[in-house]
Amino acid sequence: MKFEAILFDCDGVLVDSEPITNGVLRDMLEERGWAMTHAACLRFFVGKAVRDERVTIEARTGLPLTEDWMQLFYERRNRELDARLEIIAGAHAAVAAAHAHTRQRIACASGSDRFKLEMQLVKVGLMDFFADRIFSGHDMPRSKPAPDVYLAAAHHLKAAPAQCLVIEDTAVGVTAGVAAGATVWAYCPLPEQGPALLQAGASRLFAHMAELPPLLAAA
Template sequence: MKFDAVLFDCDGVLVDSEGLTNAVLRDALQERGWTLSAEECMALFVGKTVREERAAIEAHTGKPFSQEWLEEFYQRRNRALEASLEIVPGAREAVAAAQAHAALGIACASGADRFKVEMQLAKVGLMPYFEGHVFSGHEMPRSKPAPDVYLAAARHLNAQPQRCLVIEDSVAGITAGVAAGATVWAYCPAMGHQSADLLRQAGAQAVFANMGDLPGLLAA
């Protein structure tokens, strides 16, 4: 199928950020009294915003969820990403192939805040592909797993959601893409945080383990 637009998630799809972000979050939560393993933190928070989990954080820490605490977490997270962030192997080739494939273009539609998304894309050299086509769930009425951010990206590109391909790596993101009416393919690396079966159950129509495989999948 020829897609009119290809919409990429950011974290875990284009940049290898989720381990870095979750390490910072786990430390921040532990300092407030909630001890989680790396696996537990990933399972709870990947594909979601920290502020969405406010009730759970307050319940487990016994402390109020404050804007000050959230801003401090963002600052610590951004320092870690600026120091150590790397591109997902094959992502540059995947993005270039998607841009060549899609008649109406490509966009990055993330559940994360805009500063983080744009900083990450710039750091790994992908921003030239997405300049002016970055969408943040923080700026939508609802973030993933609601479809708002994908619907906004499709609308911006003048694409019908049913003619869009979404590239995701989390259940929340796949749920969002499916709810938007798009075709969703899941990137699921061998050391991924969610199983291929789980991603298929969420609605992914294809699952692939290497981002470098996307050009061939688009050409098939």
């Protein structure tokens, strides 16, 4: 099957940002009284918008999730990403292959805020592939696991969702892609994460982004 459009998640798929972002979040939540390990923080928040977990955060810290605190989180997160962010191995070639496969009909569709998305894509040299085809869950009525961001990307590319391929790495994101009606392939470098991704609806798992170009060539 030749896909009309290919829609990439960003964090964990194109850039290795999740350990950095969640490290900052864990530290800031501990400062407010909610202590957890880095692994526990990653499991709870991966694929989600921090604001969407307001009720849990306020219950565990006993403090309101204020706009000032969110802005401080963004500032600390962005500073760490700017200093330490790296591209996922093989992602540049994978995006180039998707770009060629669809005759430039690709998009980046993420639950992250737009500033973070654009900053990250510029930093790792992928911005030229996506240009004006970057979609943030913060700009949608609902973020992942709702399908809104993927439906918006498909609509912009004038592609039927059923003819789109979504590349994801979390169960939350896979759920969003499936709900949009797309085919979802899951980047899964850790085998133990595979069952959850398949249960969420991924039709294929692959362990390295270098596998994507030959998979597209055979599609």
